[in-house]
Amino acid sequence: MVVACYVVEMKRSIRNMLSYRVTDGLRTLGTVGDYYLSHVSWTIEYVLLKEESQSAVRVLPVAPNHFDFDKHTLRLRPEEENTPLGAAVPFLRRAGKLTALSVLEALGRAAIIEDAVVDDADLSVTYLIVNGGDLFSDRRALVDPRNLVRIDWRNGRAYLATALF
Numbered sequence: 012m013v014v015a016c017y018v019v020e021m022k023r024s025i026r027n028m029l030s031y032r033v034t035d036g037l038r039t040l041g042t043v044g045d046y047y048l049s050h051v052s053w054t055i056e057y058v059l060l061k062e063e064s065q066s067a068v069r070v071l072p073v074a075p076n077h078f079d080f081d082k083h084t085l086r087l088r089p090e091e092e093n094t095p096l097g098a099a100v101p102f103l104r105r106a107g108k109l110t111a112l113s114v115l116e117a118l119g120r121a122a123i124i125e126d127a128v129v130d131d132a133d134l135s136v137t138y139l140i141v142n143g144g145d146l147f148s149d150r151r152a153l154v155d156p157r158n159l160v161r162i163d164w165r166n167g168r169a170y171l172a173t174a175l176f
Contacts, residue, residue, distance in 0.1 A: 017039045021131040023080065025106050028129065031104055033060050043085060044068060046106040048136060055134040056103065058085060075134050093149045104164065108112045124169065143175050150176055
């Protein structure tokens, strides 16, 4: 008797992960406002916490073991300090900015990044969901983020090495 064993990799939409509740294990601290990811390693490294009690925003480091994907929650340690972001870590970008980039492909056609697919195991962005359709049709494709040859964050454009469709 032959038994086949498959390892199922769980993947999540980064947009769906924006609605997660943030807890310290005992109480709800707030909700996820956004994620900061490295466009060098393509992994989520920080979470933007929107606190309920003070209408404040904090940026905290995050790791895969902080997530409870079944309950749509993120458990953080409240003693972790607010992390200053900016000039010290220029390769970190908000996921919300990533999903607003327009993509120019190798043949010159334009598309838009709609979402990103995140691997549960290491919080890496495995695919970008790119829509190259027009007003009346959708033409979606999964693109490996490493196929982006250049990202112009200031002008909101990314350049793809290959053709989409």
